[in-house]
Amino acid sequence: MALPLPPGLTQNEVAFLAEMEMVTVVPRQRLDSIDLLGGKTPQLRPPHRAQLPLWLALLLKKQRRANIVPPAWMHPASLAEIIHRETKEDPEAFSPPPPPPSRALYSQPGTARRLNPSYVDDFTQTQQNSQQDPNSILSPPFLPSNVAESPAGYLPYHWLEVAEALLTHAGDDMPAPAGEVRSLLRDLVEVRAAKMRSSTSALEGFGDAYLTLRGVGAMELAENRAFLAGLVDGVRKIGASAEATRREEEEEARRGGDYGGDGDEDSDEDMGL
Amino acid sequence: MDIDDILREVDPVLHQIPQETRDLQDLTRAWVAERSTPELLPWPSNGLFERINDKIKRQIEKVEEMTGDMDPKTNFALIVIQTELERFKYLVRSFLRTRIAKIDKHLLHYISNDNLRTRMSQIEEAYARRHQLLLHNHYLNSFLGTFPPAMQNLNDTAGNISMIDSPDLDSAVFIRLLKDAEIECHGVDVDGVLTGKEGDIVILRWSDANGLVEKGDAELV
Numbered sequence: 001m002a003l004p005l006p007p008g009l010t011q012n013e014v015a016f017l018a019e020m021e022m023v024t025v026v027p028r029q030r031l032d033s034i035d036l037l038g039g040k041t042p043q044l045r046p047p048h049r050a051q052l053p054l055w056l057a058l059l060l061k062k063q064r065r066a067n068i069v070p071p072a073w074m075h076p077a078s079l080a081e082i083i084h085r086e087t088k089e090d091p092e093a094f095s096p097p098p099p100p101p102s103r104a105l106y107s108q109p110g111t112a113r114r115l116n117p118s119y120v121d122d123f124t125q126t127q128q129n130s131q132q133d134p135n136s137i138l139s140p141p142f143l144p145s146n147v148a149e150s151p152a153g154y155l156p157y158h159w160l161e162v163a164e165a166l167l168t169h170a171g172d173d174m175p176a177p178a179g180e181v182r183s184l185l186r187d188l189v190e191v192r193a194a195k196m197r198s199s200t201s202a203l204e205g206f207g208d209a210y211l212t213l214r215g216v217g218a219m220e221l222a223e224n225r226a227f228l229a230g231l232v233d234g235v236r237k238i239g240a241s242a243e244a245t246r247r248e249e250e251e252e253a254r255r256g257g258d259y260g261g262d263g264d265e266d267s268d269e270d271m272g273l
Numbered sequence: 274m275d276i277d278d279i280l281r282e283v284d285p286v287l288h289q290i291p292q293e294t295r296d297l298q299d300l301t302r303a304w305v306a307e308r309s310t311p312e313l314l315p316w317p318s319n320g321l322f323e324r325i326n327d328k329i330k331r332q333i334e335k336v337e338e339m340t341g342d343m344d345p346k347t348n349f350a351l352i353v354i355q356t357e358l359e360r361f362k363y364l365v366r367s368f369l370r371t372r373i374a375k376i377d378k379h380l381l382h383y384i385s386n387d388n389l390r391t392r393m394s395q396i397e398e399a400y401a402r403r404h405q406l407l408l409h410n411h412y413l414n415s416f417l418g419t420f421p422p423a424m425q426n427l428n429d430t431a432g433n434i435s436m437i438d439s440p441d442l443d444s445a446v447f448i449r450l451l452k453d454a455e456i457e458c459h460g461v462d463v464d465g466v467l468t469g470k471e472g473d474i475v476i477l478r479w480s481d482a483n484g485l486v487e488k489g490d491a492e493l494v
Contacts, residue, residue: 002374003367007311007444016363020301034350036357037328038297059356063349097472142298210458210467210477213447221447221474221494228476232445236478239461246462 008229014222018161019055024069024147031065051147054162058169068170071150073098074163076176078152079184085153086191094195094215098143098154160189160219192217196224200231296324297361302492304368309447309493311479312440313375313383315392322394325365332358372397380405381428381437443478448491450474456481 009017027044034041042050049069052060060066072078085095143157144150156162163185171178199213211232213221236243303317316322332354339351376383376397383389384401393401409427417425429436443459450469458465458481469475474494485491 001370002377003370004374005308007309007446009305009308013308013367016360017301017305019360020297031349034353036354037293037325037332037361038357039291039294041353055356055360056353059353142301210456210460210465210475210481212467212469213474213476214470214472216474218494225447229445229447232476233441236443236445236461243461 006226008225009222011219011222014158014218015161018158018218019053019058019165020142021054021156021158021162022051022144022147023054023057023071023162023166024049025052025057025060025066026069027060027066029065051144054165058165061170067173068166069147070166070170070174071147071156071162072152073150073154073156073159074166074174074181075152076180076184079181079188081153082155083184083188083191086188086195092195094192094213095155097215098151098156155188155215155217158218160185160217192220196220200224200228293328296321296328300325300361300364300368304364304371306486306493307368307371307375311375311444311446312442313372313389313392316394316397322365325361329358329361329365332361373400375440376401377404379438379440380408382439385428385437442480442483445476446479446482447474447476447494448482448486449494450485450491452490454485454490456485 025044026049027046029044029046031041031044033043038053041052041056044050044066057066057068061068073082082095150156163181167174167178167182167185174181196216199211299317299321303314303321307314336351336355336358339347339354372393376393380401383393384398384405390398412427413425417427427436450471450473453468453470456467456469456475456477458467458477467475467477482491482493486493
């Protein structure tokens with residue numbers, strides 16, 4: 001009954017999470033808005049585009065009721081640029097994540113969207129809540145990073161899962177032959193995996209307090225999570241006694257400083273001779 | 274008047290995410306967080322689970338109604354609704370199973386401490402107590418009864434070592450920063466201060482990340 005897995009999402013769970021990302025579809029049939037547990041789906045009227053979660057888009061695609069529009073960053077030119085950035089411009093760190101969604105509304109030129117949409121119906125409470133409400137900050141998979149309007153040249157968090165899903169099920173909708181996109185993706189996977197490996201080898205003797213991995217993807221994290229976490233935990237356990245003595249020394253030094261340097265003077269070994 | 278108020282009056286739908294989507298987002302975040310931490314997180318407040326349970330029940334009833342109707346148009350909507358229902362149920366089940374696994378691992382730890390007991394929901398607390406009782410009786414009947422009475426305690430704290438297992442609060446977790454923040458981190462050789470920007474993914478100790486996650490400045494990944 002209890003889940004036997006260790007802490008951390010597995011690859012399957014990450015794939016499940018990635019299926020909640022929104023993508024743009026071009027419907028081929030009319031479909032009314034369905035009342036789902038996660039909200040109402042938009043009404044599908046061909047040939048207008050609509051944004052649907054990936055799992056629903058894949059379902060429609062399999063039944064040939066819609067075509068999926070691949071996001072802009074999946075275009076071969078964009079992927080080539082990202083590969084260039086990863087290999088030449090910044091061989092140490094991963095490429096930066098996409099910028100937060102733009103405030104200008106694509107569909108209604110001239111209107112701006114609030115950065116932190118308020119969740120409270122009561123207008124008087126809005127002013128206080130909108131700054132503090134943590135839910136108002138959206139993050140993957142609820143950022144619109146895989147719709148057709150997403151900026152090119154940046155890899156969103158769930159890039160590998162979404163790319164694989166689209167290539168497998170919607171290969172004919174790609175802007176270029178699926179083979180070309182797939183080979184570019186493969187190159188990208190290899191480059192980033194090499195970076196991940198080199199960053200873990202730099203962790204030998206890891207005594208630092210933290211490690212930043214800005215721009216890493218979800219699947220890469222899931223694959224290396226067990227290794228990285230195990231490494232950091234292992235080093236911590238091995239160094240536990242060393243750390244404890246270091247903290248005690250620091251504490252004593254601080255306390256010694258507070259009492260005006262009295263700490264070291266009353267030593268048992270000092271017989272006063 | 275604030276420009277935002279004017280915009281909201283003109284088109285209120287534009288600026289609000291509906292309650293259901295928010296619930297889904299909260300449930301997803303709670304699930305990811307629970308799957309990633311070594312210790313039990315507080316039960317989600319503001320009635321999230323009660324609402325979700327209600328909605329699932331109503332959706333199941335709706336599915337049963339629609340199954341009887343053999344119209345091909347509603348048939349497709351039925352498939353979509355069923356798929357989404359299965360996804361939701363998976364999330365809820367995985368979330369609850371993770372919590373039960375954590376409670377099972379450190380039963381006495383969560384029951385004995387008052388603060389930690391409030392983190393469990395009522396059903397979980399009842400389960401934990403019953404489980405502990407059964408386990409204790411089983412131990413007593415198997416071997417504990419043969420020990421001298423002074424040694425029969427399961428929560429002995431003599432000798433500077435507590436018998437109660439607690440979760441390792443310093444294990445490594447991965448977090449994503451939602452706001453720019455300065456975090457004080459503890460390490461083996463050095464203690465550092467991390468200046469993180471929004472969107473950074475950092476690996477650090479759970480004891481350091483705890484405060485941030487509670488405040489909402491970071492989420493677990």
